[in-house]
Amino acid sequence: MMRGLPLSVLVLGACAGDPTGGDPPPPSPPDGAEVFRTSCAACHGPDGAGTADAPQIQSPVAGYATFVVRQGRGIEMGYRTEMPAFGTDAISDDELAAAIAFLGAAPHPTTGMDLYLRYCGNCHGPTAQGGRVGEGIAREKRSEVFEKVREGHGGTNYGSRKKYMPSWTTAELSDADVTSIAAYLATLPKPPDDDDDDDDDDD
Ligand code: HEC
Numbered sequence: 001m002m003r004g005l006p007l008s009v010l011v012l013g014a015c016a017g018d019p020t021g022g023d024p025p026p027p028s029p030p031d032g033a034e035v036f037r038t039s040c041a042a043c044h045g046p047d048g049a050g051t052a053d054a055p056q057i058q059s060p061v062a063g064y065a066t067f068v069v070r071q072g073r074g075i076e077m078g079y080r081t082e083m084p085a086f087g088t089d090a091i092s093d094d095e096l097a098a099a100i101a102f103l104g105a106a107p108h109p110t111t112g113m114d115l116y117l118r119y120c121g122n123c124h125g126p127t128a129q130g131g132r133v134g135e136g137i138a139r140e141k142r143s144e145v146f147e148k149v150r151e152g153h154g155g156t157n158y159g160s161r162k163k164y165m166p167s168w169t170t171a172e173l174s175d176a177d178v179t180s181i182a183a184y185l186a187t188l189p190k191p192p193d194d195d196d197d198d199d200d201d202d203d
């Protein structure tokens with residue numbers, strides 16, 4: 001058995017049958033890192049930290065990430081290529097779950113800015129001035145940040161650009177993490193189109 005081939009090549013080889021005979025390889029749990037490197041890394045970077053062609057996708061919300069991989073995505077975020085859809089023929093459910101677990105094992109960010117960029121920035125923009133969901137959240141009240149992070153928005157309506165926000169448990173994002181994010185947001189300029197007065201910014 002040759003080592004180091006992409007998983008998809010091994011699977012194809014197995015399907016085509018091995019002309020030299022021999023038993024089929026024993027089932028082994030999919031290697032998430034291998035799946036990711038084979039199917040995703042070319043665009044999202046070797047560890048999912050993002051490239052000029054695709055956003056960072058570390059610490060994904062599993063249901064949402066699964067939806068995006070199965071459905072694909074347009075170019076709403078402004079990258080030059082679309083996110084292709086991958087069916088179960090290309091990546092099995094187990095392989096996808098393993099790739100998502102690999103992304104989830106990335107080191108947890110420690111600063112408010114890095115937490116923001118990992119968990120929020122794809123939607124709310126790199127400096128919270130608004131992004132593809134159109135909401136700037138710089139200077140948002142701490143209580144509002146906590147409420148949204150714990151409750152999310154839109155349930156599992158993953159396909160709705162303007163109506164879906166994930167929720168995170170305290171195991172995923174601790175209260176200290178959310179406090180850091182809120183403190184970071186407080187240092188950023190107020191979004192230009194944000195004319196509500198509920199952020200205690202009276203000067
Ligand atoms: C050809 C390049 C390409 C490949 C290959 C690719 N992606 Fe993507 N991916 C993108 C682009 C571009 C986007 C942003 C799409 C948009 O504008 O919404 C994206 C978006 C995503 C998102 C949503 C990010 C967010 O915050 O909304 C997830 C999750 C994702 N990709 C996971 C994966 C996984 C897992 C794989 C491998 C199975 C993969 N991608 C393979 C280009 C790619």
Ligand code: HEC
Nearest residue numbers: 119120123133137140144145148153161162163164165166
């Ligand atoms: C997948 C996209 C997505 C991600 C990731 C995301 N949000 Fe949101 N967020 C939304 C959407 C969509 C809304 C608007 C919901 C609505 O219609 O009220 C929203 C609204 C909010 C609001 C309320 C803004 C207002 O003016 O009412 C806050 C605060 C917020 N998000 C904070 C966060 C924080 C903090 C994070 C990261 C921990 C985060 N969001 C990650 C999509 C996202």
